Amino acid sequence: MFGRTLGGMHAATLALPDLTTQARRLVELGLGRLAGLPDSAIHDAVASVEVDDALLVPGPALVTPSALAPLVNRADKPGFVVVDMTDLDQFGPIPGVDLPDTPFYLISGLDRGDEMANWSPDEALPAITGAGRTPLTVSEGIAWLLQQPDRLEPNHCFMTIGSRLRKPNGRLDSRTPAIWISGGTGRDGRERKGAPKVGWCWAGNRHTWLGFASAAQRRSL
Template sequence: MTLPAPAPESPAATTAPDAPPVLPPLAAQAEVLIGRGVVPPESLTPAALRAAAADLARTAPTGSLLVVHPRLLPPSALAGHLRRQAAVRGRPVEREGFVVVDMTDVDDFAPVPGLDVPDTDVYAVAAVDRGDAMANWSPEEAEPAIAARGRSPLTLAEGIHWVLQSPDALARNLCFMTIGSRLRRANGTYDARTPAVWISNGTGRDGSARRGAPKVGWCWWRNRHTWLGFASTTGRHA
């Protein structure tokens, strides 16, 4: 495969990270997860989740994202809890999130080596950014640029948590990839698919009933998309 020419630099590519939608306090995020029945109580009780959020609120920066570890809440279970208000034929409708049909192995996309994901049931992700300045970059191009800025790419589970708490993290032509998660093959190489979260157009196998829905899917490692940035964080806290 021929590697595409590097994405053109622009003033936006060297500015500070884009301001994400404001997240509520960690305690309020815990109540969202509890109230919507996102976390099975046999995996993590409401009391334990509330206690973890309270502990994290003492140390994590203001505006952090609350994340339940994917061993308790995998992306396949989390995606269906996403909600987004969409307009279809001029009428407002609520759409549920989904995983694309050709990503049945979504839960096998694990954090890449070196990513500092805490080995705890609940943790916080600070200063989440959608990475709009890297739109139209490939994952291969974005990975070293994120590291050079002292940031860490979001995992897929973290990205889904973000959209669940803040649906406005997705906007038409402003969605994001989560290249902190990749699928390693048995021979040690990576699958070329890289996960992303965006908005369905309701075409193809998605089906018209999913037009406007939050969508968990994938793009190729060396491909660029004008409507996909690269979500990242300044760090994770446990």
């Protein structure tokens, strides 16, 4: 399933910038200010790391996904979180998704999951884990778009089902985070047409324009 080509292009075939370039990008976006870190700490995190084609991820304990979302830019428009997802930062990793306990970490083998477009999250999760892969969290999906905003394309966007909200009774909330392109309708506002949008979909629903982002592995820094 993973690694096929869709429409002549596949997310996994597009190499990421090297880690030094990624760190510089995060500094330019103002991550240090958001996280309360000196810019040198971001550069130092990757200074001695020699890994090719891996994504540098600021951990959710360092900076929340709601704070990261506006740093994503598409068509000169900043990203935003839908108004009915005020609890985005309470979404945590699902069982089986273990995040490194470090301010920054790496993920490799990224795949947008185009082949699973029109699958529901409930259908996609066992397929991802059954292939020995791990679904991206919403913070990881946003971090990917900070480095490669062109991974968000019309009709080829993605869910980040590695994050879910746990209710007080222990059950999972039915919403699953997703990142796509705003049509500028409804409460988004016309001025946001074409902007990156962090929203949600029901776990049992299918959407033709949403794949399921996943990775091969995570590693600490």
